[in-house]
Amino acid sequence: MSPARIDHLVTSGTFSLDGGTWDVDNNVWIVGDDAEALVIDAAHDADAIAAAVGDRRLTAIVCTHAHDDHIDAAPALAARYGAPVLLHPDDRVLWDMTHPDRAPDSGLADGQTLTVAGTELTVLHTPGHAPGAVCLHAPSLGTVFTGDTLFHGGPGATGRSYSDRPTIEASIRARLLTLPPETVVRTGHGESTTIAAEEAGAREW
Template structure:
Protein backbone atom coordinates (compact mmCIF):
# COMPACT_ATOMS: atom_id res chain seq x y z
CA UNK A 1 0.00 0.00 0.00
CA UNK A 2 2.68 2.51 0.97
CA UNK A 3 2.41 5.66 3.04
CA UNK A 4 -0.16 8.35 2.40
CA UNK A 5 1.07 11.08 0.11
CA UNK A 6 -0.29 14.26 -1.42
CA UNK A 7 -0.11 15.09 -5.10
CA UNK A 8 -0.91 18.53 -6.49
CA UNK A 9 -2.35 18.96 -9.96
CA UNK A 10 -2.98 22.44 -11.39
CA UNK A 11 -5.85 22.71 -13.87
CA UNK A 12 -7.06 25.76 -15.79
CA UNK A 13 -10.53 26.96 -16.64
CA UNK A 14 -13.06 29.62 -15.72
CA UNK A 15 -14.83 30.80 -12.60
CA UNK A 16 -18.28 32.27 -13.17
CA UNK A 17 -20.61 33.92 -10.64
CA UNK A 18 -22.96 36.91 -10.55
CA UNK A 19 -22.71 37.39 -14.31
CA UNK A 20 -18.91 37.65 -14.44
CA UNK A 21 -16.35 35.15 -15.71
CA UNK A 22 -12.64 34.97 -14.89
CA UNK A 23 -9.81 32.70 -16.05
CA UNK A 24 -8.40 30.76 -13.11
CA UNK A 25 -5.83 28.10 -12.23
CA UNK A 26 -7.01 25.66 -9.56
CA UNK A 27 -5.15 23.30 -7.27
CA UNK A 28 -6.54 19.77 -7.33
CA UNK A 29 -5.26 17.76 -4.36
CA UNK A 30 -5.00 13.97 -4.54
CA UNK A 31 -4.46 12.25 -1.20
CA UNK A 32 -3.75 8.53 -1.22
CA UNK A 33 -1.30 5.67 -1.30
CA UNK A 34 -0.43 3.15 -4.02
CA UNK A 35 -3.85 1.51 -3.93
CA UNK A 36 -6.51 4.18 -3.40
CA UNK A 37 -7.01 7.92 -3.20
CA UNK A 38 -9.46 10.76 -2.73
CA UNK A 39 -9.63 13.94 -4.82
CA UNK A 40 -10.16 17.31 -3.17
CA UNK A 41 -11.84 19.71 -5.62
CA UNK A 42 -12.31 18.22 -9.10
CA UNK A 43 -11.56 21.34 -11.11
CA UNK A 44 -11.93 21.77 -14.86
CA UNK A 45 -10.37 18.63 -16.34
CA UNK A 46 -11.67 15.16 -15.48
CA UNK A 47 -9.20 13.52 -17.91
CA UNK A 48 -6.16 15.14 -16.29
CA UNK A 49 -7.40 14.29 -12.80
CA UNK A 50 -8.10 10.68 -13.74
CA UNK A 51 -4.62 10.41 -15.25
CA UNK A 52 -3.08 11.75 -12.04
CA UNK A 53 -5.05 9.22 -9.96
CA UNK A 54 -3.85 6.50 -12.32
CA UNK A 55 -4.88 2.93 -11.60
CA UNK A 56 -5.66 3.64 -7.95
CA UNK A 57 -9.22 3.24 -6.70
CA UNK A 58 -10.82 6.65 -6.27
CA UNK A 59 -13.02 6.46 -3.18
CA UNK A 60 -14.36 10.03 -2.94
CA UNK A 61 -14.45 13.41 -4.65
CA UNK A 62 -14.53 15.92 -1.79
CA UNK A 63 -15.69 19.48 -2.54
CA UNK A 64 -14.37 22.26 -0.32
CA UNK A 65 -17.23 24.41 -1.67
CA UNK A 66 -19.48 24.58 -4.72
CA UNK A 67 -18.15 27.45 -6.81
CA UNK A 68 -18.13 26.16 -10.36
CA UNK A 69 -14.34 26.20 -10.74
CA UNK A 70 -14.01 23.67 -7.90
CA UNK A 71 -16.78 21.27 -9.01
CA UNK A 72 -17.12 21.54 -12.77
CA UNK A 73 -15.33 18.24 -13.47
CA UNK A 74 -16.80 16.34 -10.49
CA UNK A 75 -19.74 14.57 -12.20
CA UNK A 76 -17.58 13.43 -15.14
CA UNK A 77 -14.89 12.15 -12.78
CA UNK A 78 -17.51 10.38 -10.66
CA UNK A 79 -19.07 8.75 -13.72
CA UNK A 80 -15.67 7.54 -14.83
CA UNK A 81 -14.50 6.18 -11.48
CA UNK A 82 -17.60 5.39 -9.43
CA UNK A 83 -16.38 7.70 -6.65
CA UNK A 84 -18.95 9.49 -4.50
CA UNK A 85 -19.16 13.29 -4.61
CA UNK A 86 -19.28 14.82 -1.11
CA UNK A 87 -20.35 18.41 -0.35
CA UNK A 88 -21.64 20.38 2.63
CA UNK A 89 -25.41 20.73 2.31
CA UNK A 90 -25.31 24.53 2.76
CA UNK A 91 -23.66 24.81 -0.64
CA UNK A 92 -26.37 22.90 -2.52
CA UNK A 93 -27.87 26.11 -4.02
CA UNK A 94 -24.44 26.99 -5.47
CA UNK A 95 -23.92 23.42 -6.68
CA UNK A 96 -27.22 23.50 -8.56
CA UNK A 97 -26.16 26.61 -10.47
CA UNK A 98 -23.52 24.45 -12.17
CA UNK A 99 -25.07 20.96 -12.02
CA UNK A 100 -28.87 21.28 -11.84
CA UNK A 101 -29.31 17.76 -13.16
CA UNK A 102 -27.23 15.90 -10.56
CA UNK A 103 -26.93 16.35 -6.81
CA UNK A 104 -23.91 15.23 -4.76
CA UNK A 105 -23.90 11.66 -3.45
CA UNK A 106 -23.37 12.52 0.22
CA UNK A 107 -23.11 15.38 2.65
CA UNK A 108 -20.13 16.65 4.62
CA UNK A 109 -20.74 17.68 8.22
CA UNK A 110 -18.64 19.62 10.69
CA UNK A 111 -16.66 17.20 12.86
CA UNK A 112 -17.04 14.30 10.44
CA UNK A 113 -13.96 12.16 9.87
CA UNK A 114 -13.53 10.81 6.35
CA UNK A 115 -11.73 7.50 6.63
CA UNK A 116 -9.45 7.85 3.64
CA UNK A 117 -5.88 6.54 3.42
CA UNK A 118 -5.25 9.12 6.12
CA UNK A 119 -8.16 10.43 8.23
CA UNK A 120 -9.54 13.76 7.00
CA UNK A 121 -11.37 15.85 9.59
CA UNK A 122 -14.11 18.07 8.16
CA UNK A 123 -14.13 21.65 9.50
CA UNK A 124 -17.09 23.80 8.44
CA UNK A 125 -15.66 27.25 7.60
CA UNK A 126 -18.42 29.39 6.07
CA UNK A 127 -17.70 32.83 4.68
CA UNK A 128 -16.37 32.40 1.15
CA UNK A 129 -19.40 30.19 0.61
CA UNK A 130 -22.06 29.01 3.11
CA UNK A 131 -20.99 25.39 2.92
CA UNK A 132 -17.25 25.92 2.65
CA UNK A 133 -15.21 23.30 4.49
CA UNK A 134 -11.56 22.69 5.23
CA UNK A 135 -10.07 19.23 5.58
CA UNK A 136 -7.51 18.68 8.32
CA UNK A 137 -5.16 15.71 7.93
CA UNK A 138 -3.48 15.58 11.37
CA UNK A 139 -1.20 12.67 10.47
CA UNK A 140 0.17 14.65 7.54
CA UNK A 141 0.35 17.98 9.39
CA UNK A 142 -1.76 19.52 6.67
CA UNK A 143 -5.05 21.36 6.21
CA UNK A 144 -6.71 21.74 2.82
CA UNK A 145 -8.44 25.13 2.91
CA UNK A 146 -10.09 25.48 -0.48
CA UNK A 147 -10.77 29.21 -0.89
CA UNK A 148 -11.15 29.98 2.83
CA UNK A 149 -7.51 30.80 3.62
CA UNK A 150 -4.69 31.66 1.23
CA UNK A 151 -1.10 32.74 1.51
CA UNK A 152 -1.63 36.33 2.59
CA UNK A 153 -5.24 36.32 3.68
CA UNK A 154 -8.82 35.13 3.49
CA UNK A 155 -10.70 34.15 0.37
CA UNK A 156 -12.81 36.66 -1.51
CA UNK A 157 -16.16 37.69 -0.02
CA UNK A 158 -17.38 40.26 -2.50
CA UNK A 159 -19.88 38.06 -4.34
CA UNK A 160 -23.14 36.26 -3.70
CA UNK A 161 -23.36 33.73 -0.86
CA UNK A 162 -20.26 35.20 0.87
CA UNK A 163 -19.68 37.29 4.00
CA UNK A 164 -16.47 38.88 5.28
CA UNK A 165 -17.14 38.80 9.07
CA UNK A 166 -18.13 35.16 8.76
CA UNK A 167 -14.93 34.12 6.99
CA UNK A 168 -12.84 35.98 9.58
CA UNK A 169 -14.65 34.13 12.37
CA UNK A 170 -14.10 30.81 10.57
CA UNK A 171 -10.38 31.41 10.10
CA UNK A 172 -9.81 32.72 13.63
CA UNK A 173 -11.88 30.11 15.48
CA UNK A 174 -11.42 27.03 13.32
CA UNK A 175 -8.10 27.29 11.45
CA UNK A 176 -5.71 29.48 13.44
CA UNK A 177 -6.27 27.15 16.41
CA UNK A 178 -4.47 24.36 14.53
CA UNK A 179 -0.78 23.79 15.29
CA UNK A 180 1.27 26.67 13.81
CA UNK A 181 3.43 24.32 11.76
CA UNK A 182 0.34 22.94 9.95
CA UNK A 183 0.82 23.30 6.20
CA UNK A 184 -2.03 25.14 4.48
CA UNK A 185 -2.75 23.71 1.02
CA UNK A 186 -5.00 26.13 -0.81
CA UNK A 187 -7.49 26.07 -3.68
CA UNK A 188 -5.36 28.44 -5.78
CA UNK A 189 -1.74 29.51 -5.61
CA UNK A 190 1.04 28.53 -3.27
CA UNK A 191 0.96 26.91 0.14
CA UNK A 192 1.57 28.56 3.49
CA UNK A 193 1.38 27.60 7.17
CA UNK A 194 -1.03 28.41 9.98
CA UNK A 195 1.80 30.10 11.85
CA UNK A 196 2.65 32.35 8.90
CA UNK A 197 -0.93 33.55 8.52
CA UNK A 198 -1.99 33.90 12.18
CA UNK A 199 -0.16 37.20 12.92
CA UNK A 200 -1.96 38.91 10.03
CA UNK A 201 -5.49 38.35 11.33
CA UNK A 202 -5.93 41.81 12.84
CA UNK A 203 -4.59 43.42 9.67
CA UNK A 204 -7.20 41.60 7.57
CA UNK A 205 -9.95 42.77 9.89
CA UNK A 206 -8.74 46.39 9.63
CA UNK A 207 -8.64 46.25 5.86
CA UNK A 208 -12.06 44.61 5.65
CA UNK A 209 -13.43 43.69 2.25
Protein backbone atom coordinates in the same frame (compact mmCIF):
# COMPACT_ATOMS: atom_id res chain seq x y z
CA MET B 1 1.72 1.13 6.75
CA SER B 2 3.45 4.11 5.21
CA PRO B 3 1.54 7.38 5.49
CA ALA B 4 -0.58 8.61 2.62
CA ARG B 5 1.07 10.92 0.14
CA ILE B 6 -0.26 14.14 -1.30
CA ASP B 7 -0.28 14.60 -5.06
CA HIS B 8 -0.92 18.03 -6.54
CA LEU B 9 -1.88 19.29 -9.95
CA VAL B 10 -3.01 22.63 -11.29
CA THR B 11 -5.88 22.80 -13.76
CA SER B 12 -7.08 25.83 -15.69
CA GLY B 13 -10.53 27.07 -16.64
CA THR B 14 -13.01 29.74 -15.67
CA PHE B 15 -15.00 30.87 -12.64
CA SER B 16 -18.44 32.36 -13.26
CA LEU B 17 -20.82 33.98 -10.78
CA ASP B 18 -23.03 37.07 -10.61
CA GLY B 19 -22.83 37.60 -14.37
CA GLY B 20 -19.04 37.68 -14.63
CA THR B 21 -16.48 35.14 -15.83
CA TRP B 22 -12.78 35.03 -14.97
CA ASP B 23 -9.88 32.82 -16.00
CA VAL B 24 -8.53 30.84 -13.04
CA ASP B 25 -5.93 28.22 -12.15
CA ASN B 26 -7.07 25.77 -9.48
CA ASN B 27 -5.17 23.46 -7.16
CA VAL B 28 -6.39 19.87 -7.18
CA TRP B 29 -5.18 17.78 -4.24
CA ILE B 30 -5.08 13.98 -4.20
CA VAL B 31 -4.52 12.17 -0.91
CA GLY B 32 -3.78 8.45 -0.94
CA ASP B 33 -1.33 5.63 -1.52
CA ASP B 34 -0.72 3.23 -4.41
CA ALA B 35 -4.05 1.47 -3.85
CA GLU B 36 -6.60 4.20 -3.19
CA ALA B 37 -7.04 7.94 -3.36
CA LEU B 38 -9.36 10.80 -2.46
CA VAL B 39 -9.67 13.91 -4.65
CA ILE B 40 -10.19 17.35 -3.14
CA ASP B 41 -11.85 19.71 -5.64
CA ALA B 42 -12.29 18.22 -9.10
CA ALA B 43 -11.58 21.38 -11.05
CA HIS B 44 -11.89 21.87 -14.80
CA ASP B 45 -10.19 18.78 -16.28
CA ALA B 46 -11.46 15.29 -15.46
CA ASP B 47 -8.92 13.70 -17.84
CA ALA B 48 -5.94 15.34 -16.13
CA ILE B 49 -7.22 14.40 -12.68
CA ALA B 50 -7.88 10.83 -13.80
CA ALA B 51 -4.34 10.62 -15.16
CA ALA B 52 -3.04 11.59 -11.72
CA VAL B 53 -5.31 9.13 -9.92
CA GLY B 54 -4.45 6.34 -12.35
CA ASP B 55 -5.81 2.90 -11.63
CA ARG B 56 -6.22 3.50 -7.91
CA ARG B 57 -9.61 3.09 -6.26
CA LEU B 58 -11.13 6.55 -5.91
CA THR B 59 -12.88 6.62 -2.53
CA ALA B 60 -14.49 10.05 -2.85
CA ILE B 61 -14.47 13.42 -4.57
CA VAL B 62 -14.65 16.02 -1.81
CA CYS B 63 -15.80 19.55 -2.67
CA THR B 64 -14.47 22.28 -0.39
CA HIS B 65 -17.32 24.43 -1.74
CA ALA B 66 -19.54 24.60 -4.81
CA HIS B 67 -18.25 27.50 -6.88
CA ASP B 68 -18.21 26.22 -10.43
CA ASP B 69 -14.43 26.24 -10.81
CA HIS B 70 -14.12 23.71 -7.96
CA ILE B 71 -16.85 21.29 -9.07
CA ASP B 72 -17.12 21.52 -12.86
CA ALA B 73 -15.27 18.22 -13.46
CA ALA B 74 -16.75 16.36 -10.48
CA PRO B 75 -19.61 14.51 -12.22
CA ALA B 76 -17.40 13.29 -15.08
CA LEU B 77 -14.72 12.11 -12.69
CA ALA B 78 -17.30 10.44 -10.46
CA ALA B 79 -18.80 8.60 -13.42
CA ARG B 80 -15.40 7.38 -14.56
CA TYR B 81 -14.54 5.83 -11.19
CA GLY B 82 -17.91 5.17 -9.60
CA ALA B 83 -16.88 7.46 -6.74
CA PRO B 84 -19.26 9.55 -4.63
CA VAL B 85 -19.24 13.35 -4.71
CA LEU B 86 -19.37 14.88 -1.22
CA LEU B 87 -20.55 18.44 -0.51
CA HIS B 88 -21.77 20.33 2.53
CA PRO B 89 -25.55 20.79 2.11
CA ASP B 90 -25.37 24.54 2.71
CA ASP B 91 -23.69 24.87 -0.69
CA ARG B 92 -26.38 23.05 -2.63
CA VAL B 93 -27.73 26.35 -4.00
CA LEU B 94 -24.36 27.01 -5.64
CA TRP B 95 -23.97 23.42 -6.84
CA ASP B 96 -27.34 23.56 -8.60
CA MET B 97 -26.22 26.57 -10.65
CA THR B 98 -23.61 24.35 -12.33
CA HIS B 99 -25.11 20.86 -12.13
CA PRO B 100 -28.90 21.21 -11.85
CA ASP B 101 -29.51 17.66 -13.07
CA ARG B 102 -26.92 15.85 -10.94
CA ALA B 103 -27.06 16.04 -7.17
CA PRO B 104 -24.08 15.39 -4.90
CA ASP B 105 -24.06 11.83 -3.58
CA SER B 106 -23.68 12.68 0.08
CA GLY B 107 -23.35 15.60 2.46
CA LEU B 108 -20.40 16.70 4.55
CA ALA B 109 -20.83 17.58 8.22
CA ASP B 110 -18.64 19.47 10.65
CA GLY B 111 -16.52 17.01 12.59
CA GLN B 112 -17.04 14.18 10.11
CA THR B 113 -13.98 12.01 9.49
CA LEU B 114 -13.01 10.71 6.07
CA THR B 115 -10.39 7.97 5.83
CA VAL B 116 -8.17 7.15 2.86
CA ALA B 117 -5.04 5.00 2.85
CA GLY B 118 -5.21 4.78 6.63
CA THR B 119 -5.15 8.57 6.96
CA GLU B 120 -7.95 10.52 8.63
CA LEU B 121 -9.19 13.87 7.34
CA THR B 122 -11.54 15.81 9.60
CA VAL B 123 -14.16 18.07 8.03
CA LEU B 124 -14.18 21.62 9.40
CA HIS B 125 -17.21 23.70 8.38
CA THR B 126 -15.78 27.14 7.62
CA PRO B 127 -18.50 29.31 6.06
CA GLY B 128 -17.82 32.75 4.68
CA HIS B 129 -16.44 32.36 1.17
CA ALA B 130 -19.50 30.17 0.59
CA PRO B 131 -22.17 28.98 3.04
CA GLY B 132 -21.09 25.36 2.89
CA ALA B 133 -17.35 25.88 2.62
CA VAL B 134 -15.28 23.26 4.40
CA CYS B 135 -11.63 22.59 5.15
CA LEU B 136 -10.06 19.16 5.62
CA HIS B 137 -7.55 18.74 8.44
CA ALA B 138 -5.14 15.80 8.20
CA PRO B 139 -3.13 15.88 11.46
CA SER B 140 -0.99 12.87 10.57
CA LEU B 141 0.14 14.67 7.41
CA GLY B 142 0.60 17.99 9.20
CA THR B 143 -1.66 19.77 6.77
CA VAL B 144 -5.04 21.35 6.21
CA PHE B 145 -6.73 21.72 2.82
CA THR B 146 -8.52 25.06 2.93
CA GLY B 147 -10.15 25.47 -0.48
CA ASP B 148 -10.87 29.18 -0.86
CA THR B 149 -11.32 29.88 2.87
CA LEU B 150 -7.69 30.71 3.67
CA PHE B 151 -4.92 31.63 1.23
CA HIS B 152 -1.31 32.68 1.44
CA GLY B 153 -1.96 36.24 2.54
CA GLY B 154 -5.34 35.97 4.20
CA PRO B 155 -9.01 35.12 3.76
CA GLY B 156 -10.64 34.13 0.50
CA ALA B 157 -12.77 36.59 -1.43
CA THR B 158 -16.17 37.62 -0.09
CA GLY B 159 -17.33 40.10 -2.71
CA ARG B 160 -19.87 37.91 -4.46
CA SER B 161 -23.23 36.33 -3.72
CA TYR B 162 -23.53 33.94 -0.78
CA SER B 163 -20.30 35.18 0.82
CA ASP B 164 -19.62 37.31 3.89
CA ARG B 165 -16.40 38.84 5.22
CA PRO B 166 -17.17 38.79 8.99
CA THR B 167 -18.24 35.16 8.67
CA ILE B 168 -15.07 34.02 6.92
CA GLU B 169 -12.89 35.88 9.41
CA ALA B 170 -14.71 34.22 12.29
CA SER B 171 -14.34 30.81 10.65
CA ILE B 172 -10.61 31.27 10.14
CA ARG B 173 -9.95 32.52 13.65
CA ALA B 174 -12.02 29.80 15.34
CA ARG B 175 -11.33 26.76 13.16
CA LEU B 176 -7.99 27.30 11.40
CA LEU B 177 -5.75 29.62 13.41
CA THR B 178 -6.28 27.28 16.37
CA LEU B 179 -4.51 24.44 14.52
CA PRO B 180 -0.83 23.72 15.27
CA PRO B 181 1.25 26.63 13.93
CA GLU B 182 3.46 24.40 11.80
CA THR B 183 0.43 23.04 9.91
CA VAL B 184 0.87 23.44 6.14
CA VAL B 185 -2.08 25.21 4.49
CA ARG B 186 -2.81 23.77 1.05
CA THR B 187 -5.10 26.20 -0.74
CA GLY B 188 -7.56 26.16 -3.62
CA HIS B 189 -5.51 28.62 -5.68
CA GLY B 190 -1.91 29.75 -5.54
CA GLU B 191 0.89 28.77 -3.22
CA SER B 192 0.77 26.97 0.10
CA THR B 193 1.46 28.66 3.42
CA THR B 194 1.41 27.78 7.14
CA ILE B 195 -0.94 28.48 10.00
CA ALA B 196 1.85 30.41 11.76
CA ALA B 197 2.36 32.72 8.79
CA GLU B 198 -1.35 33.41 8.41
CA GLU B 199 -1.83 33.91 12.14
CA ALA B 200 0.82 36.63 12.00
CA GLY B 201 -0.90 38.19 9.01
CA ALA B 202 -4.30 38.07 10.72
CA ARG B 203 -3.18 40.88 13.00
CA GLU B 204 -3.45 43.15 9.95
CA TRP B 205 -7.08 42.35 9.17
